[in-house]
Amino acid sequence: MMNAKTFRSLVGSLVLGASLLATPAFAADKTYQVTGPVLEVNDASITVQKGKEKWTLARNKDTKVTGEPKVGAKVTISYSMTAVTIEAKEDGKAAKADAKAAAEPAKADAKAPAAPAAAPAKK
Numbered sequence: 874m875m876n877a878k879t880f881r882s883l884v885g886s887l888v889l890g891a892s893l894l895a896t897p898a899f900a901a902d903k904t905y906q907v908t909g910p911v912l913e914v915n916d917a918s919i920t921v922q923k924g925k926e927k928w929t930l931a932r933n934k935d936t937k938v939t940g941e942p943k944v945g946a947k948v949t950i951s952y953s954m955t956a957v958t959i960e961a962k963e964d965g966k967a968a969k970a971d972a973k974a975a976a977e978p979a980k981a982d983a984k985a986p987a988a989p990a991a992a993p994a995k996k
Contacts, residue, residue, distance in 0.1 A: 908949040914942050921948060 907928050909921040919942060920929040930952055932938075942948050 902953070904951045904953050906949055906951050909947065911942050911944050911946050911948055914944065919948070919950065921950065 907921060907923050907930075909923045909928070911919060912922055912927060913920040913929075916932070918929050918931050920927055922928075928950075930950055
């Protein structure tokens with residue numbers, strides 16, 4: 874039979890583990906808002922004016938729309954940012970270090986003494 878202290882420790886560990894696993898899921902759910910008059914709206918996107926900037930946001934069949942956004946109407950749009958592709962580029966310093974390291978053996982070969990020439994063949 875488990876004593877109370879062991880049980881509390883087990884429950885605490887489970888709660889801590891669950892909260893650590895849930896943290897990345899909450900980060901993906903972060904939303905932002907933009908508010909302004911509608912400049913253009915269609916089934917694929919909506920464009921609003923925010924200050925001097927035009928914001929065009931994609932929309933699809935899953936976009937929840939309350940009311941009917943029309944050109945000129947003021948709307949507030951909630952959106953999230955999700956990476957579509959990620960391409961890692963080599964850091965400039967790392968690339969220079971790699972190029973330098975690759976060139977050093979060639980320099981060492983250039984400084985090495987030349988092998989003695991073979992004796993000419995006798996006729």
